[in-house]
Amino acid sequence: MDPLATDSPGDQTAMTDEAWQSVLRAVDQTYSELVAHQERLEDQNAELSAAKRLIESVMASVSDILIVIDRDGTVAEASASLRGLVGGEAGAVIGQPATGVFDTAGAELLAAALGRLRLHHAVTHFEASIPTETGAQPFDIALSPRIDARDRFAGAVLSGRPLGELRRAYAELELSHEQLKQAQSQIVRNEKLASLGRLLAGVAHELNNPISFVYASVHALEKYVGQFETYFQQVQSGAPREDLVRLRNDLKLERALGNLSTAIHGAREGAERVRDIVADLRRLSSEGSGERVAFDLAETARVGARWVERGSKTGVAVTFSGEEALRVCGVPGHVQQIVMNLVQNAIDAVDGVPDPAVRIDLDRAAGMARLTVSDNGPGIPEAQRAAVFDPFFTTKPVGKGTGLGLSISAKIADEHGGQLSLLPGPGAVFLLELPLAHEPGES
Ligand SMILES: Nc1ncnc2c1ncn2[C@@H]1O[C@H](COP(=O)(O)OP(=O)(O)O)[C@@H](O)[C@H]1O
Ligand SMILES: [Mg+2]
Structure with missing residues (x-):
């Protein structure tokens, strides 16, 4: 027998089994790898779909x-x-x-x-x-x-x-900015009107005296004219001398003659006073033109304080001390507005205080003119000291204060290269510093 022939079926069977098993193992492995691949692919696919959906929704x-x-x-x-x-x-x-x-x-x-x-x-x-x-x-x-x-x-x-x-948003922004600016200038105008009101109250008060003086004098003159007319009519109609003497006595013409010059003098004095007031006002309005000049701060302060005094019904008089004249550089009308604001505040503050006093002191230091307005009112509480220069800060009742006086004053001082500051009390002490004017001939 062919040994191979006898052995081979059994051997063949054994080999075939082994081959099959390895094939099956390979198939198994490939299959499980395929499944793993498939799972990974499905995962990636899901991730991709999610990313795609996200992108699409964005x-x-x-x-x-x-x-x-x-x-x-x-x-x-x-x-x-x-x-x-x-x-x-x-x-x-x-x-x-x-x-x-x-x-x-x-x-x-x-x-x-x-x-x-x-x-x-x-x-x-x-x-x-x-x-x-x-x-x-x-x-x-x-x-x-x-x-x-x-x-x-x-x-x-x-x-x-x-x-x-964007342009629309910008235009809206621009519009509200414009409206804000308008509101602001309206407010500043109101404050100016308030100062003007105070000034006018002073002017009215001030004009009242000389005008009634002039009026009374003119009234007297009218009376005397009537008397002299009567007398001259008699003279012209050729009345006898005794009649004329009697008439002169009856009409008290001698005294009338004396009074005549007093009345004329009174009328002239009143008219001159009115002329001075008008000149004062005219200067104030021309000085408001905004042009910078060298001017006497002391004089401007005196005029400003006088107007506020006259406008207030309290009868408080501002007393002055220090330099008699102090030349500074700036817009006199604007500086006068500062003084008027400070004096008005001081006069408001001393209302109801026993022995009210408002003082203005003038001196110079380090190239600056210094004007101090102080009063013996209650002063400014510590907690409010930082706020008084803020626009709209006021402790006054509605209609009395706008809260803009100090903020506008500080701004004007700043524009002049100076400053307005609050000094320690007692009472309220405000210091206005302005650059001294360089006089010709000075180095
Ligand atoms: N001399 C002063 N004494 C006491 N308080 C003052 C004085 N000056 C200013 N103040 C305070 O500062 C505030 C702001 O002043 P101001 O800006 O002039 O506005 P307004 O006078 O309209 O109130 C006042 O309301 C007051 O509370
Ligand atoms: Mg004020």
């Missing part, structure tokens, strides 16, 4: 326009807002050159920006318009590079904010 909901641009400059993704603008089918812009979305000028800008982006990878901004059915719409464009894992340029992301909206 693209659908951004209100600015958003375009993802490929390396070759074509549109890979576009936000729904862009598609809505260009009016095409969903996806009509996808695969088209991104420059095609914009008008000619915008396309050129985008092409240039993409070129720069390839080289420098830096974000660029420019303005470009997209033609739409309702006309070209301007956008503020930001173009950022997309960089791949190997740090190479992979395309760009373009976002555009409608400029119409």
Whole structure:
């Protein structure tokens, strides 16, 4: 017997089993690898779908326009807002050159920006318009590079904010700014009107005296004229001398003659007083013209204080000490407004105080003129010292104070290169410093 023939069936069977088993093992392994692959693929697929949904939802909901641009400059993704603008089918812009979305000028800008982006990878901004059915719409464009894992340029992301909206927001901002400015100047006007009101009260009071003086004198003159007329009529009609003497005595013409010059003198004095007041006022109004000149602060302070005194019903008189004359440089009308504000505040503060006193002291130090207004009122509580210069800060009842006097005064002082400050008490002490005028001949 062929040993092989006898052995082979058994051997063959054994070998075949082994081969089958290894084949089966290989199949098993391959199968389980396939299953693992399949699972991984499914996971990745799910991740991809989630990412895709996220991108789609972003693209659908951004209100600015958003375009993802490929390396070759074509549109890979576009936000729904862009598609809505260009009016095409969903996806009509996808695969088209991104420059095609914009008008000619915008396309050129985008092409240039993409070129720069390839080289420098830096974000660029420019303005470009997209033609739409309702006309070209301007956008503020930001173009950022997309960089791949190997740090190479992979395309760009373009976002555009409608400029119409920005411009509208800007216009609204501008409008409210304008309204604010108007409100502010209205308030400043009110404060000016309040000072003017005080000034006018003083003027009215001041004019009243000389005018009634003039009026009384004229009234007396009228009476005397009537008497002299009667007398001269008698003279002309050739009345006898004795009659004339009697008439002169009856009419008290001698005394009338004496009184006549007193009345004329009174009328002239009253008229001159009125003339002086008008001159004062005229100077004040011309000094409000805003021109800078050298002027005497002491004189301006005296005039200003006088007007406030006259306008107030308290009868408090301001006393002066220190320099008799102090020449400073500035707008006299504006500086006078500061003095009037400070004096008015001081007079308000001493209302009801026993022995009320308001003092103005003038001196000079380190190239500055110093004017101090102090009073023996209650002073300013520690907690309010920082606030008194704030606009609208007032402790006075509505209609009495605007809270603007000190803030405007401080601003004027500042504009003059000086300052207004609050010094320690007792009472309230405000210090106004202004640069001294350089007199001709001074070095
Ligand atoms: N001489 C003063 N004595 C006491 N308080 C003062 C004096 N001057 C100013 N103040 C305080 O500062 C506030 C602001 O003054 P101001 O700006 O002139 O506005 P207003 O006089 O309209 O109140 C006043 O309301 C008052 O409380
Ligand atoms: Mg005031």
